[in-house]
Amino acid sequence: MESGEHVGPQPGLSVGFGPVDDRGGWRAARFLLVISFLELVGFCGVQSNLMMYLTGHLGMSTAAAAASVNAFTGTGMVLPLAGGLIADSWLGRYRAVFVAGVLYLLSLGMLTVSSTVRAPEPNAATSPYFAQLAFFYVALYLLAAARGFHRPCAEALGADQFATPSENEDPSSRASRSSYFNWFHFAMSCGYGIATAGLSYVEDNVSWTVGFAACWATMMLYLAVFLLGTPTYRAERPVDGSRLAETVRAWVGRAFRRKEAADTERLLVLAGESDEDSKGKGLVAKLLPMWATSLIFATILAQISTLFTKQGSTLDRRLGMGTGLVVPPAALQFFLSITMIATVPVYDRLFVPLARRVTGHHAGLTTLRRIGAGMATAGVAMAVAALVEARRLRVAREAGLVDKPGAALPMSLWWMLPQHVLIGVANVLADIGLKEFFYDQVPDALRSVGLALCMSTFGVGNYASGALVSAINWATGSEGESWFSDNLNRAHLDYFYWLLAGLAVLEVVVFLHLASRYTYRNKDEHI
Numbered sequence: 001m002e003s004g005e006h007v008g009p010q011p012g013l014s015v016g017f018g019p020v021d022d023r024g025g026w027r028a029a030r031f032l033l034v035i036s037f038l039e040l041v042g043f044c045g046v047q048s049n050l051m052m053y054l055t056g057h058l059g060m061s062t063a064a065a066a067a068s069v070n071a072f073t074g075t076g077m078v079l080p081l082a083g084g085l086i087a088d089s090w091l092g093r094y095r096a097v098f099v100a101g102v103l104y105l106l107s108l109g110m111l112t113v114s115s116t117v118r119a120p121e122p123n124a125a126t127s128p129y130f131a132q133l134a135f136f137y138v139a140l141y142l143l144a145a146a147r148g149f150h151r152p153c154a155e156a157l158g159a160d161q162f163a164t165p166s167e168n169e170d171p172s173s174r175a176s177r178s179s180y181f182n183w184f185h186f187a188m189s190c191g192y193g194i195a196t197a198g199l200s201y202v203e204d205n206v207s208w209t210v211g212f213a214a215c216w217a218t219m220m221l222y223l224a225v226f227l228l229g230t231p232t233y234r235a236e237r238p239v240d241g242s243r244l245a246e247t248v249r250a251w252v253g254r255a256f257r258r259k260e261a262a263d264t265e266r267l268l269v270l271a272g273e274s275d276e277d278s279k280g281k282g283l284v285a286k287l288l289p290m291w292a293t294s295l296i297f298a299t300i301l302a303q304i305s306t307l308f309t310k311q312g313s314t315l316d317r318r319l320g321m322g323t324g325l326v327v328p329p330a331a332l333q334f335f336l337s338i339t340m341i342a343t344v345p346v347y348d349r350l351f352v353p354l355a356r357r358v359t360g361h362h363a364g365l366t367t368l369r370r371i372g373a374g375m376a377t378a379g380v381a382m383a384v385a386a387l388v389e390a391r392r393l394r395v396a397r398e399a400g401l402v403d404k405p406g407a408a409l410p411m412s413l414w415w416m417l418p419q420h421v422l423i424g425v426a427n428v429l430a431d432i433g434l435k436e437f438f439y440d441q442v443p444d445a446l447r448s449v450g451l452a453l454c455m456s457t458f459g460v461g462n463y464a465s466g467a468l469v470s471a472i473n474w475a476t477g478s479e480g481e482s483w484f485s486d487n488l489n490r491a492h493l494d495y496f497y498w499l500l501a502g503l504a505v506l507e508v509v510v511f512l513h514l515a516s517r518y519t520y521r522n523k524d525e526h527i
Contacts, residue, residue, distance in 0.1 A: 010051060024161040024234030029180055031229025032158035034099075038222040040191025042104060045199035045215035046111060046143065048071065048192070048333050051309045052200075057115070058133070058210055062158045063473045066306040070466030072140055073302065077149025082237070086454030087153045091124040093448055094233060096153040097387040101223035103146035108137035108216040112257030112357065116207040148310055152452040155184055159439055159447065161234050179348055180365040181436045185428070186344040193337030204328040281349020288516050291457055294371070296507040297430055299468070300378045300500055303385075304333060304423060306465070307493055308416065308482075311389065314405070314488050315397075327413060332420055339424025347428055368515040375511060379504025381422035386497035387416050396489040405487040425504020441497045441521055 052073065056067035087096035098360040114136045162177045204406030205209035312329035355364030365373075395411045396402050434454050473484045476492075485491040 003237070010074050023232055026176075028229060028232040029158045029230075030223060031232065032154055032161070035185060035222050036184060036228045037156055037187040037191040038102075038218050038225065039147075039154070040188045041195050042108065042215040042218040042222065043143065043147060044192050045139075045203075045211060045218070046197035047076075048196045048305050049200040049203050049211075049309075049328070050331060051306050052204065052313070053208060055085070055310070059138070060309055060340065061467060062107075062488070063482070064333055065483070066469050068471070069306050070302055070462045072144060073305065074462030074466070075141065076144035076152075077457075077462065078146045078457045079144055079459075080152040080452035080455045081148075081449070082452075083145075083148035084156075084446075084450075085152075086390075086446035087149070087278035087448045088446050092396075093153040093157040094151045096448070097157060097226060098223075099224060100146045100148075100150035100153070101219065103142055103149065104219040104222065105216065107142035107146055108219055109140050110142065110213060112209055112212040112216055114139055115212050146256075151455055152448040153451075155181075155435065156447040156451050157233065158184060170430045178436060179352075181432055181439075182344050182348040184436075185432045186341060189337040189340035189344070191337075193334045193341065196337065197331045198515070200328045200331050201332075205326075220359040250459070270299040270316035286518070287438070287453065288460060290368075290511075290518070291453065292435070292449040293511040293514060294375075294430075294457045294508055295432060295461050295464060296500070296503045297375045297378050297426070298458040299465045300382055300461075300504060301427070301431075302459065302462045302465035303382075303497075303500070304336065304420075308332065308385070308419070308494070311392070311488065311493060312413055312416055314409055315411050315415070317413045318348075329413075332339040332413065332416055335417055335420045336427070337423045338354035339421045340428055343518075345427045350511070355415065365435045366520075367440070368518060370433035371430045371437065372476065372512055372515060374428070374433060374510060375504065375508050377422055377426040377429060379508065380502050381419050381426060382497045382504060384422060385416075385419040386494045386501060388419060389494035389497060391415065393489065393492075393494065402489045405489055411488075431505045469496075 007407040029463055047069075050069050051065055054068055055062060060068065083096060083100075087093050088218060091099070114132065133462040158179050160179055162180065199211050199214060202214065204333065215512035254417045309329045309332070312332050317327040317329070319327050359365065363370075392409065392411055392415070393408050399410055401407050434457065437450060438450040438454035439447055440450075442453070469484060473482050476482045477485075481492075483496055
């Protein structure tokens with residue numbers, strides 16, 4: 001069966017009720033948009049406020065908590081490589097999303113139970129603290145495993161509801177699919193906003209248990225909506241179960257130059273390109289430089305839920321005078337999602353039609369141009385963040401609160417708003433662009449893997465952020481006050497932000513050079 005062929009009723013696969021021609025399109029894709037909204041509410045209800053949970057409820061230091069959050073977030077974005085490969089080689093995208101729903105219910109149920117017990121003081125490896133921490137981390141990484149199945153497979157399944165990409169594809173189908181990626185991230189931004197503004201407030205002001213239980217209930221609704229849409233989905237059969245083994249054999253064969261791996265390697269690595277076009281260069285080799293040059297962008301995004309959140313906890317977070325309402329630090333991320341919610345419709349409905357008239361490109365801009373613009377915007381965001389942090393430190397000195405880290409500084413939380421808005425714009429440009437790029441540039445049978453490869457960029461970026469924080473914390477702490485001191489009034493996050501801004505400039509230069517030399521699968525594309 002050709003990739004993208006409709007699937008009729010068949011044993012063991014719950015997709016296939018009703019006539020094939022009635023399935024697919026926006027009618028089916030809307031169910032995937034809804035569950036992606038719900039998934040972000042449930043997942044980010046934990047992830048976005050995890051820094052405060054670790055430093056507060058579990059009593060970790062700032063550097064240790066930041067490293068833990070980076071490791072968890074990174075794992076949640078690397079595991080989609082496994083989830084996508086399992087889905088595309090054996091399980092199928094529909095079943096993979098169902099498995100994700102079940103894992104979400106299990107992990108969030110465990111986290112809810114774990115949060116009911118306040119962590120005792122750590123004293124030994126056999127202490128109750130160690131047992132509780134082990135239970136917590138098992139639950140947390142089950143949550144990462146659930147995301148490993150959901151993120152590449154739900155997004156790819158939604159894109160599959162439109163015509164399968166090919167070199168002879170109707171441009172209107174490509175335009176609809178490009179629009180789908182925009183609205184997919186619009187739905188996720190709505191969920192992210194509710195999680196960061198609503199659930200983080202509940203967790204900080206009511207209880208962590210209530211907040212985590214609300215996340216669990218959201219995932220129950222996620223599973224119900226997904227199953228409700230079953231009759232509308234256009235699904236692909238997963239490739240033969242032996243493909244995974246063939247892939248491994250092909251890669252091993254390539255390493256040892258075994259000629260018998262050539263046919264499989266052509267299918268999986270050259271992605272359908274002719275010998276004349278590929279000139280011996282595999283698709284993986286083409287994508288790897290674009291993947292690597294996105295790591296700084298991913299590292300910048302990692303600061304949102306770690307250092308940005310901890311930084312915000314030191315500022316005046318009162319919502320108006322005399323109201324008594326205190327904004328939770330993680331709620332700043334709400335403005336990231338609000339920016340994306342506002343920017344996506346403007347980009348999709350206003351900018352794209354106008355740009356299309358100028359460029360003649362179905363999406364207004366090629367994906368690589370869009371990504372490059374987002375990377376540059378992220379670099380500007382870090383420069384702004386460094387300037388705001390320098391002002392925060394100056395206010396702490398002038399107010400005589402340097403050695404009172406628990407006191408709120410006489411500086412409004414809203415000073416941090418511009419950097420969140422700029423990151424939101426960068427996400428609309430680069431994050432969505434990367435997803436569309438990796439989806440379009442891989443073989444039709446490996447769409448989930450393509451999206452997972454894109455997500456792994458952000459996973460490795462989180463690992464890189466954690467490693468960078470740990471290394472700088474060790475280097476600067478050994479000679480005096482660390483840049484990431486638990487007393488942020490004596491830390492130097494501004495130095496770290498300037499470092500990332502400088503790396504972003506280098507990243508944009510390298511990316512634009514590589515993009516100018518890149519050849520798309522669809523020959524009508526150009527940078």
